[in-house]
Amino acid sequence: MSSMKELINGLNKSKENLSESNRKIFDGIIIYIRCSNIKTRDAEEFLQQTLDNFISAEHQNISIESYLGTSDIKGYCKEIVDTYKSTYNKLSLMVQYICYAALGLTILLSISYLSQNIQAILKNGLSSFSLNMLITPIIVLELILVIPLTLAAITWAKHKSFKEYTKKQSIIEFFVMWFIMVLFIGALVLVGLLLKKVVLFSIPIYILLPILILIYFISNHLLEKQ
Incomplete structure (x- = not known):
């Protein structure tokens, strides 16, 4: 299992490969998720998965909204946060x-x-x-x-x-x-x-x-x- 530091460093390095517009959206997701009071490992693993989705969408030459199935990125992130929080004690x-x-x-x-x-x-x-x-x-x-x-x-x-x-x-x-x-x-x-x-x-x-x-x-x- 990767350490938290490795996850964060890998994420920061990999996101630089995104286009400028997608990187701006992804930076917004990073801020929202990391400020949402969920466990650090859950946040970083979700961000890594999301980054993989962004990269895959770019390779397929489709928009992030189409790939995720919604234009409400904030609402999408909120649903993820609520799902994680429902499992915590x-x-x-x-x-x-x-x-x-x-x-x-x-x-x-x-x-x-x-x-x-x-x-x-x-x-x-x-x-x-x-x-x-x-x-x-x-x-x-x-x-x-x-x-x-x-x-x-x-x-x-x-x-x-x-x-x-x-x-x-x-x-x-x-x-x-x-x-x-x-x-x-x-x-x-x-x-x-x-x-x-x-x-x-x-x-x-x-x-x-x-x-x-x-x-x-x-x-x-x-x-x-x-």
């Missing part, structure tokens, strides 16, 4: 959520830890380097906000996957996203300024990160075996 999905959460926490906390030490070293020298991760209000706020913001970004990407936007609409969406990011960063800066000396607790980084990394690899292994 809560435990199998929970493993995927745990995998993503462990990876996200590892990245966010590693960045915060490095930032804390760089600031301390620049201010007080190498003697201030610490193996303890300081959990501050701003870190807690980041962890609270990152989940809804990530879900919002995924939903937004899925929503626009098959839409044709005018230049004006694209500009408006860009500024809306820019404004949201400014608010997010501004909130973090404000909390940092108001509570910059507040430390809720500390935890040894050599305990925290190995635990998160172990959880990620175990859950990822379970996903590969499903």
Whole structure:
């Protein structure tokens, strides 16, 4: 069984052989499927099968709509997603959520830890380097906000996957996203300024990160075996 990385790399390489118009449609399918909260392996295997259909249609010199038997590509993808979801149980999905959460926490906390030490070293020298991760209000706020913001970004990407936007609409969406990011960063800066000396607790980084990394690899292994 191919690994997830092999499936994704093979897909990205093979789709370059499509015509420009079909590649644009296929890119929309990729975004919709990967943002639809189905298991990663199911998503990648379906995308590979769909890519094979696209390539076969091009070889036969027929349109994708004719080959798939429908002009509603988004509706076709939605039916596939609904079919996959109907076969899932809560435990199998929970493993995927745990995998993503462990990876996200590892990245966010590693960045915060490095930032804390760089600031301390620049201010007080190498003697201030610490193996303890300081959990501050701003870190807690980041962890609270990152989940809804990530879900919002995924939903937004899925929503626009098959839409044709005018230049004006694209500009408006860009500024809306820019404004949201400014608010997010501004909130973090404000909390940092108001509570910059507040430390809720500390935890040894050599305990925290190995635990998160172990959880990620175990859950990822379970996903590969499903």
